[in-house]
Amino acid sequence: xxxxxxxxxxxxxxxxxxxxxxxxxxxxxxxxxxxxxxxxxxxxxxxxxxxxxxxxxxxxxxxxxxxxxxxxxxxxxxxxxxxxxxxxxxxxxxxxxxxxxxxxxxxxxxxxxxxxxxxxxxxxxxxxxxxxxxxxxxxxxxxxxxxxxxxxxxxxxxxxxxxxxxxxxxxxxxxxxxxxxxxxxxxxxxxxxxxxxxxxxxxxxxxxxxxxxxxxxxxxxxxxxxxxxxxxxxxxxxxxxxxxxxxxxxxxxxxxxxxxxxxxxxxxxxxxxxxxxxxxxxxxx
Amino acid sequence: xxxxxxxxxxxxxxxxxxxxxxxxxxxxxxxxxxxxxxxxxxxxxxxxxxxxxxxxxxxxxxxxxxxxxxxxxxxxxxxxxxxxxxxxxxxxxxxxxxxxxxxxxxxxxxxxxxxxxxxxxxxxxxxxxxxxxxxxxxxxxxxxxxxxxxxxxxxxxxxxxxxxxxxxxxxxxxxxxxxxxxxxxxxxxxxxxxxxxxxxxxxxxxxxxxxxxxxxxxxxxxxxxxxxxxxxxxxxxxxxxxxxxxxxxxxxxxxxxxxx
Numbered sequence: 001x002x003x004x005x006x007x008x009x010x011x012x013x014x015x016x017x018x019x020x021x022x023x024x025x026x027x028x029x030x031x032x033x034x035x036x037x038x039x040x041x042x043x044x045x046x047x048x049x050x051x052x053x054x055x056x057x058x059x060x061x062x063x064x065x066x067x068x069x070x071x072x073x074x075x076x077x078x079x080x081x082x083x084x085x086x087x088x089x090x091x092x093x094x095x096x097x098x099x100x101x102x103x104x105x106x107x108x109x110x111x112x113x114x115x116x117x118x119x120x121x122x123x124x125x126x127x128x129x130x131x132x133x134x135x136x137x138x139x140x141x142x143x144x145x146x147x148x149x150x151x152x153x154x155x156x157x158x159x160x161x162x163x164x165x166x167x168x169x170x171x172x173x174x175x176x177x178x179x180x181x182x183x184x185x186x187x188x189x190x191x192x193x194x195x196x197x198x199x200x201x202x203x204x205x206x207x208x209x210x211x212x213x214x215x216x217x218x219x220x221x222x223x224x225x226x227x228x229x230x231x232x233x234x235x236x237x238x239x240x241x242x243x244x245x246x247x248x249x250x251x252x253x254x255x256x257x258x259x260x261x262x263x264x265x266x267x268x269x270x271x272x273x274x275x276x277x278x279x280x281x282x283x284x285x
Numbered sequence: 286x287x288x289x290x291x292x293x294x295x296x297x298x299x300x301x302x303x304x305x306x307x308x309x310x311x312x313x314x315x316x317x318x319x320x321x322x323x324x325x326x327x328x329x330x331x332x333x334x335x336x337x338x339x340x341x342x343x344x345x346x347x348x349x350x351x352x353x354x355x356x357x358x359x360x361x362x363x364x365x366x367x368x369x370x371x372x373x374x375x376x377x378x379x380x381x382x383x384x385x386x387x388x389x390x391x392x393x394x395x396x397x398x399x400x401x402x403x404x405x406x407x408x409x410x411x412x413x414x415x416x417x418x419x420x421x422x423x424x425x426x427x428x429x430x431x432x433x434x435x436x437x438x439x440x441x442x443x444x445x446x447x448x449x450x451x452x453x454x455x456x457x458x459x460x461x462x463x464x465x466x467x468x469x470x471x472x473x474x475x476x477x478x479x480x481x482x483x484x485x486x487x488x489x490x491x492x493x494x495x496x497x498x499x500x501x502x503x504x505x506x507x508x509x510x511x512x513x514x515x516x517x518x519x520x521x522x523x524x525x526x527x528x529x530x531x532x533x534x535x536x537x538x539x540x541x542x543x544x545x
Contacts, residue, residue: 017406021392021399028394094390098383099366100407279369283306 001268004275007101014100018108023115037116041072041123060196060237062131065140068124069233070193070226073152076117077159077222078184083109084163085170085177088281092171095282102278103271106167110160117152124233140234147232151225154260158221161266164274171281187222197227198239202246218251221259227251228259294378295340296459296490297364302373304334304359304514333359335514336373343458346481346491348501348522350529351511357494360511361461364492379458379490380409384449391444393437397428400436401451408455418454425480426450427473446473453480460484462493478504498526 008015027033048064048071060066084106088095091105128140170176192200197218200206206213218224228251236248308329333356341347349357362368363375365383390407391400401422405415423432426446436444452460460481481504485491495501501508501522508525510518517532518525 013411014406017403017412021395021403024399025392025394096362096367097365098390098407282367 001272001275004101004103004271008103011101011104015104015108015111018104019111019115022108022112026112037119038123041068041120044068044071045123045127059240062140065124065127065131066196066230066234066237067194068127069230070191072117072120072124073155073225073229074188074191074193074222075120076113077155078188079116080110080113080159080163081166081180082177082184083113084167085180086167087163088167088171089174092281092284102281103164103274106163106274107160110156110163113159114152114156117155121148138235142233142235144232148229151228151232151256154221154256154263155225157263157267158225158259161263161268161270164270165266168274168277168281171277171284187220190217190220191223191226192230193226196230196237196239197223197251198237198246198249199241201249202239202241218255219258221262224251224255224259228256293342295342295376296378297339297341297492298374298376298378299337299339299364300374302334302337302360302363302375303332303371304356304363304368305330305332305371332371333514334363334370337511337514337516339509339516339519341459341490341492343488343490344485345507346485346493346505347507347509348493348495348505349509349511350495350498350501350525352533354513355511356514357511358463361463361492361494364459365461377459380456381459381461382408382452382455382457383461384452384463391436391448394435396435397426397432397439397447398423400447401432404448404451405455408452408457410455415455422447422450422454425454425476442470442473449477453477453484457489459490459492462491462495464495464497498530502526 023034027036030036032039045064045068048067049062052058052060052063052067057063087105087109088102095102095105131140132138166176166180170180197214200217201211201214203213218227231251236250238245238247240246308331337356337360339347349360351357359368361383363370364377365381367383390404392403395403398419401419402412402415405418406412410418423429426432426443426449428443428447431439431443436447439447481491491504493501493505505522507519508522509516510525510529518528
């Protein structure tokens with residue numbers, strides 16, 4: 001693996017070029033071009049604010065910010081992995097003609113998506129600023145926001161590891177693409193994105209199992225990360241189920257440590273798997 | 286091999302090179318293949334290269350000839366590091382620019398200019414270096430203002446010209462050429478050959494595969510004849526070509542004299 005990393009470093013310039021190419025192609029034939037990367041999170045924030053403010057108000061003020069805090073990193077994760085699945089397969093004609101470390105293909109796509117995540121956070125903080133201007137009594141900005149880079153690093157590791165695995169496997173077994181599509185779809189509902197982890201904690205089934213369900217639920221790194229992002233970026237909220245209002249509960253940092261450990265293992269394992277398979281990509285039947 | 290070349294270190298050195306391909310009877314990947322991995326499938330293995338040994342030296346143009354399926358293209362692909370050999374040793378001294386298929390790495394939606402940058406970086410230049418060479422590349426390719434149009438609007442001749450122009454301007458030490466020098470019209474072809482000659486005089490190594498025996502005779506210093514993955518003969522082009530042609534002729538005679 002050491003040798004492969006050295007090779008990767010030698011080709012870093014190509015990695016930047018692949019990222020640049022990916023960003024260029026994405027909006028090549030559209031009139032608004034790169035602006036779409038900003039428009040999509042802006043429109044999403046607008047629609048969510050309308051939906052959670054008027055249509056499905058659950059009593060939490062500015063709930064749309066809570067959804068965005070978890071949804072933006074989820075979107076990065078989902079998009080990175082779905083794009084990775086096709087990254088090598090769609091470039092088989094190219095890699096049959098010329099050598100470069102094959103991992104640059106999924107890595108370039110993941111980095112391009114990471115840049116979109118950064119733009120998403122830009123919109124997110126602008127939205128928090130907007131909330132603050134409308135109601136200057138409450139400062140929505142949290143000091144714990146400094147944890148954001150660390151959380152993003154965990155997300156990046158996890159996405160890269162899974163992206164490498166999915167891109168390698170999908171080159172030989174195209175069912176993998178559909179399987180990951182389904183998995184991503186289900187993961188969205190199984191993670192606290194459109195609801196909070198407090199809702200899970202105070203659910204009847206969790207109370208009956210003495211909190212075992214809550215623990216199991218947060219062993220899913222995406223669930224732990226979603227809650228992690230939310231806790232870092234926003235003030236804790238009390239939630240109301242039925243007629244009782246429950247105080248906020250913090251997620252134990254242990255779950256984030258587990259998510260971090262899982263991400264590192266997935267990254268190393270994924271890279272090892274990719275390296276074992278990468279020479280056979282061009283010999284694909 | 287001349288006296289002068291023996292003292293120099295080879296740019297390409299191949300020892301006992303073997304390449305096996307496995308062909309399984311299962312359809313292209315599918316979860317079925319994965320799930321039934323323990324089930325024995327009839328996997329056919331065939332050896333394309335059966336132990337090759339040869340060296341190429343700076344300033345030399347070596348051409349590889351042989352019938353279809355002799356392993357010529359596989360050899361070039363292994364040198365270009367597209368395939369990994371099954372066994373044996375490949376030592377390459379210097380940077381390789383493979384011309385396995387001109388314009389293969391071009392993305393249709395990007396302009397010629399953007400593709401030059403991408404291709405140049407793939408071939409091992411830094412972006413700064415490639416930017417410095419862009420004027421020369423555009424001039425050589427004779428594309429003019431089309432350089433700022435998307436590559437999908439190019440004709441095949443334009444694509445080939447751009448591909449060749451990029452590959453020749455990346456300061457490679459070794460050119461791997463697979464049947465691609467006959468690009469564009471006659472004038473451009475001559476320009477390519479002149480440029481290749483200059484490349485060679487400057488100490489570059491060329492390894493080419495061609496069925497165009499006239500080109501082989503005209504350009505190469507040495508000729509390697511491959512048959513069924515093995516080297517039959519290596520030496521001066523006219524000698525090897527004569528042997529190759531007579532072998533072909535006798536094979537053909539045998540074919541025709543076979544009773545139905």
